Amino acid sequence: MAKEYETVIGLEVHVELASKTKIFCGCSTAFGGAPNTHTCPVCTGMPGSLPVLNKQVLEYAIAVGLATNCDITRYCKFDRKNYFYPDNPQNYQISQLYLPICRNGYVEIETENGKKQVGIHEIHMEEDAGKLIHDEWEDCSLVDYNRSGVPLIEIVSEPDMRCADEVIAYLEKLRLIIQYLGASDCKLNEGSMRADVNLSVREVGAKEFGTRTEMKNLNSFRAIARAIEGEKARQIEILEEGGKVIQETRRWDDAKEYSYAMRSKEDAQDYRYFPDPDLTPIVVSDEMIDEIKAKQPEFRSEKMERYKEQYGIPEYDIEIITGSKRMADLFEETTAICNQPKKVSNWLMVETQRLLKEESMDPEDIRFSPENLAKLIALTDSKAINSSVAKEVFEVMFHENIDPDAYVEEKGLKTVNDEGALRSTIEQVIADNPKSVEDYHNGKEKAIGFLVGQTMKAMKGKADPAMINTILKELL
Amino acid sequence: MELLNLTAVKLAEKIKAGEVSAVDAVQAVLAQIEKTEETYNCYVTIDREGALAEAERVQREIEAGNLTGPLAGVPVAIKDNMCTQGMLTTCSSKILGNFIPTFSSEAVVNLQKAGAIIIGKTNMDEFAMGSTTETSAFGATRNPWNDAHVPGGSSGGSAAAVAANECFYALGSDTGGSIRQPAGYCGVVGMKPTYGTVSRYGLIAYGSSLDQIGPLCKDVTDCATIMEVIASHDTKDSTSMPREDYNFTEALVDDVRGMKIGIPRDYFGEGLDPEVAAAVKAAAKVLEEKGAIVEEFDLDLVGYAIPTYYTIAAAEASSNLERFDGVKYGYRAEDADELHRMYKRTRSEGFGPEVKRRIMLGSFVLSSGYYDAYYLKALKVKALIKKAFDEAFAKYDIILGPVAPTTAPKLGESLSDPIKMYLGDIYTISVNLAGLPGICLPCGLDEKGLPIGLQLIGDCFAEKKLIQAAYTYEMARGAFEKPAGREE
Numbered sequence: 001m002a003k004e005y006e007t008v009i010g011l012e013v014h015v016e017l018a019s020k021t022k023i024f025c026g027c028s029t030a031f032g033g034a035p036n037t038h039t040c041p042v043c044t045g046m047p048g049s050l051p052v053l054n055k056q057v058l059e060y061a062i063a064v065g066l067a068t069n070c071d072i073t074r075y076c077k078f079d080r081k082n083y084f085y086p087d088n089p090q091n092y093q094i095s096q097l098y099l100p101i102c103r104n105g106y107v108e109i110e111t112e113n114g115k116k117q118v119g120i121h122e123i124h125m126e127e128d129a130g131k132l133i134h135d136e137w138e139d140c141s142l143v144d145y146n147r148s149g150v151p152l153i154e155i156v157s158e159p160d161m162r163c164a165d166e167v168i169a170y171l172e173k174l175r176l177i178i179q180y181l182g183a184s185d186c187k188l189n190e191g192s193m194r195a196d197v198n199l200s201v202r203e204v205g206a207k208e209f210g211t212r213t214e215m216k217n218l219n220s221f222r223a224i225a226r227a228i229e230g231e232k233a234r235q236i237e238i239l240e241e242g243g244k245v246i247q248e249t250r251r252w253d254d255a256k257e258y259s260y261a262m263r264s265k266e267d268a269q270d271y272r273y274f275p276d277p278d279l280t281p282i283v284v285s286d287e288m289i290d291e292i293k294a295k296q297p298e299f300r301s302e303k304m305e306r307y308k309e310q311y312g313i314p315e316y317d318i319e320i321i322t323g324s325k326r327m328a329d330l331f332e333e334t335t336a337i338c339n340q341p342k343k344v345s346n347w348l349m350v351e352t353q354r355l356l357k358e359e360s361m362d363p364e365d366i367r368f369s370p371e372n373l374a375k376l377i378a379l380t381d382s383k384a385i386n387s388s389v390a391k392e393v394f395e396v397m398f399h400e401n402i403d404p405d406a407y408v409e410e411k412g413l414k415t416v417n418d419e420g421a422l423r424s425t426i427e428q429v430i431a432d433n434p435k436s437v438e439d440y441h442n443g444k445e446k447a448i449g450f451l452v453g454q455t456m457k458a459m460k461g462k463a464d465p466a467m468i469n470t471i472l473k474e475l476l
Numbered sequence: 477m478e479l480l481n482l483t484a485v486k487l488a489e490k491i492k493a494g495e496v497s498a499v500d501a502v503q504a505v506l507a508q509i510e511k512t513e514e515t516y517n518c519y520v521t522i523d524r525e526g527a528l529a530e531a532e533r534v535q536r537e538i539e540a541g542n543l544t545g546p547l548a549g550v551p552v553a554i555k556d557n558m559c560t561q562g563m564l565t566t567c568s569s570k571i572l573g574n575f576i577p578t579f580s581s582e583a584v585v586n587l588q589k590a591g592a593i594i595i596g597k598t599n600m601d602e603f604a605m606g607s608t609t610e611t612s613a614f615g616a617t618r619n620p621w622n623d624a625h626v627p628g629g630s631s632g633g634s635a636a637a638v639a640a641n642e643c644f645y646a647l648g649s650d651t652g653g654s655i656r657q658p659a660g661y662c663g664v665v666g667m668k669p670t671y672g673t674v675s676r677y678g679l680i681a682y683g684s685s686l687d688q689i690g691p692l693c694k695d696v697t698d699c700a701t702i703m704e705v706i707a708s709h710d711t712k713d714s715t716s717m718p719r720e721d722y723n724f725t726e727a728l729v730d731d732v733r734g735m736k737i738g739i740p741r742d743y744f745g746e747g748l749d750p751e752v753a754a755a756v757k758a759a760a761k762v763l764e765e766k767g768a769i770v771e772e773f774d775l776d777l778v779g780y781a782i783p784t785y786y787t788i789a790a791a792e793a794s795s796n797l798e799r800f801d802g803v804k805y806g807y808r809a810e811d812a813d814e815l816h817r818m819y820k821r822t823r824s825e826g827f828g829p830e831v832k833r834r835i836m837l838g839s840f841v842l843s844s845g846y847y848d849a850y851y852l853k854a855l856k857v858k859a860l861i862k863k864a865f866d867e868a869f870a871k872y873d874i875i876l877g878p879v880a881p882t883t884a885p886k887l888g889e890s891l892s893d894p895i896k897m898y899l900g901d902i903y904t905i906s907v908n909l910a911g912l913p914g915i916c917l918p919c920g921l922d923e924k925g926l927p928i929g930l931q932l933i934g935d936c937f938a939e940k941k942l943i944q945a946a947y948t949y950e951m952a953r954g955a956f957e958k959p960a961g962r963e964e
Contacts, residue, residue, distance in 0.1 A: 046579075048581055048678040050714065278715065
C-alpha cells in the first residue's frame with residue numbers, strides 16, 4: 001500500500017516598509033533613481049559612518065506585530081550578520097537575531113475545513129542590500145547602493161501550513177493587514193513582499209518533522225503554489241526511492257517549473273552574529289505601544305461590517321472592494337464626493353476589475369483619482385454622456401487619470417440634446433430601413449432595437465438612448 | 477623658540493591680543509616639523525599649504541571678531557583614524573593608503589568651528605591596534621624624550637607631536653588606553669572622556685563600544701578647554717549622550733580639600749616598575765598634602781580586564797574591519813581574477829600582522845559554538861567590572877594609579893612578545909570596559925630620563941572632578957621638564 005504523506009510548510013516573508021527614508025540614514029527609499037543617487041556615507045559603508053535607527057521603521061514593525069497578535073519585545077537589539085558580498089557595503093547586515101522586535105503571534109486564515117491559526121515565530125527588522133549589475137560586455141560588475149539600507153521586516157511563521165492553499169491564504173492575509181496599516185504596499189512582483197518557503201514532508205501520523213528545504217525566488221502567488229507542488233513531489237519521490245532529503249536552499253525557476261540547489265547545510269556560512277555596538281538597545285515604552293495602538297486603522301473585517309450598514313452595497317461587492325486597501329480607499333473617497341455608493345461600487349466591480357485583469361495589474365497600482373471617478377459619475381447622472389461613452393472615458397481615465405469633464409469637452413463627446421436634430425436623423429433612419437419598420441408594425445418588438453442602433457451610429461454615439469426610443473415610437 | 481613653548485590657550489590669547497598671528501603659529505610649527513619630523517615621524521600627512529591658507533582665513537575671522545573662542549587660530553594635529561574631508565585618512569594602514577574621506581568627523585568639525593587649524597594627520601598603530609605606534613604601515617614614531625624609545629600607542633604620533641612641539645595640541649582616540657598611555661610615555665596630558673561624550677561619527681572604528689576621542693596636550697588647562705570644544709551631543713552617533721554640563725574649564729580650581737581618592741592595591745602588584753610606583757605614590761602624597769583624603773582599597777577583577785578587553789575589542793574589530801575589502805575604496809590587490817581571491821589578496825596584502833591577529837581572534841570568539849563561552853562571557857565580566865567600579869565610586873571621588881607598568885620601552889622590544897604588550901594595558905583598559913573617564917599627566921622622570929604617567933580615573937560624567945584634581949596636582953608639581961632629546 002502506498003504511503004500517505006503530509007506536507008509541512010513554514011514561511012519567511014520579507015516586507016519592504018513604506019518609510020520615506022532608509023532604516024539607518026536619511027536617504028530616500030524611492031524606487032528607480034539613477035544608480036547610487038540615493039546614497040550617503042552610512043548606506044555605502046564609508047569608514048567612520050554610523051547608523052541611527054529611523055523611528056518610523058520601529059513603529060511600522062510594532063504596528064505589524066500588534067496586528068498579528070505578537071508580543072512586543074520591550075528591550076530589543078540589533079545584531080550584525082557578518083558575510084562578505086559586494087552588495088553589502090559594510091560586509092555585515094544589520095538585522096536582529098537574539099532579541100527581535102516581535103515574537104509569538106498568529107494570524108487567522110480561512111481554509112476548506114474552517115478557520116485556522118498560523119503561528120508567527122518572530123518578526124525582525126533589518127536592512128536591505130544593494131544591487132549588483134553584471135556587465136557581460138565589459139567583464140565587470142557594478143554595484144548600486146540605492147537599495148542598501150532600505151528597511152525590511154522579516155516575518156517568520158511557525159511550520160503550521162499544510163498545503164499551497166493555506167500558504168496563499170496566509171500570504172494574502174498578511175498582505176492585507178500590512179497594506180491596511182500602510183506599512184508597505186506588499187507587491188510581490190516588485191519585490192516589496194518576498195516569500196521563502198520552508199517545506200518538508202512526512203508520513204501522515206509521524207511526530208517528527210522531515211528534513212526541510214528552503215525555496216527562494218518566488219515572485220507571484222502562482223509561482224509559490226507551483227513551487228510547493230513541485231518540491232513536495234520531489235521530496236516524496238526521494239523518500240519513496242529510499243533516499244534522504246538534504247537540508248539545502250533551492251532556487252525556483254518558474255519558467256522551467258523546476259528548482260535547483262543553491263547551497264547545502266554543509267557549506268552554510270557562520271554569520272558570527274553579535275549585538276551591533278553602534279546601536280543602543282531599544283526600549284519600547286507602554287506609551288509608545290498605546291500610541292501605535294491608537295493609530296491602528298480599521299481592519300478588513302471591521303470595514304466589511306461598516307460597509308454593510310453604511311453603504312448598503314452587496315456583500316459580494318464588499319468582499320472584492322475591501323480585498324485591497326487602494327480599492328477600499330477609492331470607494332470611500334469617491335462616495336464621500338458623489339454620495340452614490342452603488343454607482344461607485346459598480347465602476348470598481350465591473351470596469352476596473354476588467355481592466356486590472358487585462359493589464360495584469362495589482363489594484364495597489366490604480367492611478368485614477370476619486371475626484372475624477374466622481375466627475376464621471378456626475379456626467380452620466382446628468383445624461384451629459386451615455387453609458388457607452390462613459391465606458392470609453394473610463395478606460396482613458398484608468399490609464400491616464402484624465403479629468404473626465406475636460407476630456408468630454410475636448411473630444412466633443414457630449415450627448416446631443418437638440419431634439420430637432422435627433423428627430424430629423426430618426427426620420428432619415430425610418431426612411432432608410434422600411435423592412436425594419438414593417439417588422440415593427442408586424443409586432444416584432446426587437447426591430448426597434450436595430451433602429452435605435454442605427455440612429456446611435458448616425459449620431460456617432462452622442463445621443464441619449466431613452467430619448468431615441470421615445471421619438472422613434474412616436475414617429476412609428 | 478618661545479612661541480612653540482606656549483600652551484594652546486596661551487597662544488590663542490596672544491593671537492587674540494594681536495601679538496602673534498595664526499599664520500605665525502602655523503609657520504612656527506611647520507619650521508619645527510622641518511627640523512624634527514625626520515627623526516620622530518609623528519605625521520602620516522602634513523598639509524602645509526592647506527594649513528597656511530586656513531591660518532590666513534582664520535586670522536581674518538579673528539580680526540573681524542567672528543572667532544572669539546579660546547582655541548581660535550591654534551594649530552592642531554589629528555590622529556589619522558579620524559576622517560578629515562578632502563585629506564588623506566589612512567589609519568596608518570596600507571589598506572586605506574589612498575583613502576580621502578568625503579566628510580569630516582564630528583570632533584574635527586567642532587574644532588574647525590572653533591577656529592582650529594589642522595596641520596596634518598598623526599601616525600598611529602595600524603587601526604589603533606598596538607601600544608607602541610610600531611604597527612603603523614608608515615614606520616614607527618619615536619619618543620621625543622629619547623628616540624631609541626617608542627612614544628606609546630596607539631595615539632603615539634599625537635602624543636609625540638605635542639611633546640616635540642610639532643603641534644600645540646592633538647586629538648587621539650582611546651579604546652584600551654591609547655590616549656593615556658602615550659601621554660604618559662611622552663610626558664603630556666591626555667584624557668579619555670566618558671563613553672558617549674565626544675561623538676564617534678567619523679572616527680574609523682576599532683572597538684565601537686570602547687572607542688572615545690580625547691585631547692593630548694601640554695597642560696590640564698588646555699585639556700579642559702579642548703574638551704569643551706570637542707564634546708557635544710551628536711544625533712548622528714546613537715551612542716552619543718547629552719550631558720547637563722559641558723563647562724569643563726569651570727573645574728580648573730586649585731583645591732582638593734575633602735576629595736576622596738582611592739588607590740587600588742591591585743595596581744601596585746607584580747610587574748610594576750618600582751620607579752613608576754614611587755613616582756605615582758609621591759603624586760598621591762602631593763594631593764594628600766593639598767587636603768585630599770587618600771586611601772588604599774581592593775579593586776576586584778583587575779586580573780580579568782585584559783582577556784575581557786581583548787575578546788570584546790577583537791570581536792568588534794573583526795566586524796568593523798570587514799568593510800575594507802577592495803570593493804569601494806582603499807587598496808585593492810591587482811590582477812585578482814575572481815571575487816573571493818580579490819577579497820583574500822586585498823586583505824592579506826593590505827593589513828599588517830597585528831591587525832590580522834586581532835581579526836582572527838575576534839572572528840574566533842564570535843564563531844558559532846564559541847560565542848557563549850567567549851564573547852558572551854566577556855560581556856558578563858565587563859558588567860561585573862563596571863559594578864566593581866560603581867562600588868569604588870560609592871566611596872571615592874577619584875581612583876589614582878599608574879598609567880602603565882613601565883616607562884616607554886625601546887623600539888622593537890614589545891612587538892616580539894604580543895602577550896607582554898597586551899599585559900602593558902592592565903591599568904588603562906578596565907576604564908574603557910566600564911566607560912569611565914580617565915586622565916593621564918606626567919608625575920616624574922625615571923633614571924633614564926623618561927616620563928612617568930599618573931592616571932586619575934573618575935566615575936561616569938565626572939570629568940570635572942578629574943580636571944580639578946589634575947589641575948591641583950599640576951599647580952603643586954610646577955612646570956614639567958622638557959624632553960631632553962627635543963631639538964629646539
